């Protein structure tokens with residue numbers, strides 16, 4: 545049979561049929577422990593009853609009417625999202641890349657409003673912001689960009705985690721209007737910047753009237769141990785983008801703004817046919833309600849600390865393990881060599897993990913993972929890592 549799907553993905557040889565919480569079952573009814581959550585999307589796990597109920601009810605009432613009309617579900621979600629984030633306003637999109645597109649447009653328009661004719665946005669090495677033309681141009685990974693030149697101009701790149709380098713940009717580039725940065729780099733390898741990095745960026749942005757735009761698409765919705773990762777620093781960004789965990793699998797993204805960024809996009813300057821439709825907003829509202837009522841950000845922090853400690857124990861003294869790092873349930877195990885094949889080995893052993901930046905095993909478990917499931921995850925994974933490093937050593 546010919547495969548009708550474009551070859552954009554290197555897929556693993558499995559089709560999942562159904563799920564429950566942290567478990568997934570494939571079409572042969574084999575069970576898997578999900579330590580990836582569909583890439584940081586299903587924070588509440590699979591088939592969550594509150595999401596199911598919200599979707600079923602909304603699907604029976606109204607799925608879509610377009611943004612030509614008022615959408616109560618969207619207003620309600622906007623109300624709650626701005627309340628918990630201390631932001632002022634929100635634009636809803638259907639994905640992370642689209643949320644970042646809105647942020648990039650806000651930055652450019654903010655620049656033009658201040659008579660900067662060729663506005664530039666500072667972005668980071670090893671960043672990931674999406675696959676559309678503007679967001680792949682903002683992304684700090686040549687593999688994502690190669691073949692798609694000419695890239696969108698207006699981005700200035702600096703090393704991640706180095707606030708000093710932004711001071712240099714501030715002195716030399718009068719066209720800069722904003723900084724776009726991930727609080728923790730996810731795709732880039734779970735890179736955690738110095739503790740006060742975001743505070744320093746906040747100060748530099750204030751001093752230069754730049755917008756601080758945080759891409760919290762992967763770090764947001766409780767995953768880092770706070771509802772939003774920047775809350776570890778006690779700062780508020782000017783713009784924040786969300787997606788992934790926001791709808792627990794129902795496609796929805798958001799670009800939030802406060803202060804000088806709030807009123808930049810006026811009527812007719814941006815839009816989306818699907819963005820913020822009643823069905824997606826019903827799902828996201830249910831996600832927010834469960835995250836808050838079950839205090840899942842705090843659970844992510846506690847479980848994340850336990851996993852880091854347990855991994856350190858299980859992998860103590862193993863040659864080839866470079867670093868184990870994490871924040872909440874964004875966890876990276878960096879090895880001294882390429883370890884992409886571990887994903888397939890883990891799959892065979894009934895565990896879903898990911899490897900990013902070639903060397904780093906990435907764990908993004910659901911926020912609802914139990915201690916017992918975490919123990920099982922670590923038992924399977926640490927054995928596989930030990931075997932992999934031992935066998936590879938002999939070669």
Ligand SMILES: *Cc1c(COP(=O)(O)O)cnc(C)c1O
Nearest residue numbers: 639640641672673674730761762
């Ligand atoms: C996944 C991701 C994106 C892109 O989101 P899509 O929904 O795939 O467009 C952007 N930024 C970060 C930090 C991400 O992790």
